[in-house]
Amino acid sequence: MGKRPGRPRPGYSYTESGVIVPDAQIEEFLSEAVEGEIGSYGYQNLTRYLRNEYHLIINPKKVYRLCTELDILAPRRHLPSPYPKRLAKKHEITGPNQLWQVDIKYGSLKESNRFVFLASAIDVFDRRIVGYYRGPNCKAENITEMLQRALLQRQVHMPDGEKKEEFSIIIRSDNGPQFTSSAFGKFCARNKVFHERIPPKSPNLNAYIESFHSIIERECYQRYEMEFFEEAYYWIDEFMDFYNNRRYHGSLGHLSPVQYLKKYQEIGFQEGMAVNL
Secondary structure: OOOOOOOOOOEEEEEEEEEEEEHHHHHHHHHHHHHOOOOOOEEEHHHHHHHHHHEEEEHHHHHHHHHHHOOOOOOOHHHHOOOOEEEOOOOOOOOOEEEEEEEEEEOOOOEEOOOOEEEEEEEEEOOEEEEEEEEEEOOOHHHHHHHHHHHHHOOOOOOOOOOOOOOEEEEOOOOOOOOOOHHHHHHHHHHHEEEEEOOOOHHHHHHHHHHHHHHHHHHHHHHOOOOOOHHHHHHHHHHHHHHHHHOOOOHHEEEEEEHHHHHHHOOOOOOOOOEEE
16 A cells, blocks of 8 residues: 555744745745855754744744755755845946836635735836736746746847847845746846846835835725636736826836836936936
């Protein structure tokens, strides 16, 4: 007789207050942790870190499994990556397609332990969501495919020169496992994308995409009761169309992102349009 299968993994943990947190979010917590000041912690101390910092009810066995799947346990995590790690720095943005911010948000379906993941990329100049992916999980491949489509739709061209320091665009992210993966590194190298990452616990450096996720939480996720994936996808798609085309932004002169970009294309860059971040 073959080995009997064990109890299926739920794919989430609870906080002390009863909030469900998917494993994908816990993996991001762990990736951020080892990139920061506690990078030398083993899984036992990482378990304590998750309990203290995020009030998770989680045991060391699960943390060890997640760390192993992420390949972040010593000594293997010290192997050099072929893709450079660049910290986010200040830029003056004077037009579209110079800097995009990308991040992942999750939401749960009503009365269910299933999650909808949303990966979005925002152009910090015109605030348009240039691309997004929604699905029951979110891997690096899902994000790179979304970004590839966005680069084509926004007509972001590869630089003509052969110099290594020439880049097509800057993409900024946090230190989640999708963005530190080999697949994401290969995508950036192939498309000459300058990928920069914010330091751990500094979401203000990704303020535009963080703000958008607060908006969609308030104006979409909390407004509609979503029981099925198809229903969630419908409302997300509807909101994205509204946000890009018709939602007024005070910081854009009470224009929608599409209207703001059209104005820029008609009159060109003017003083006051620059974004410093």
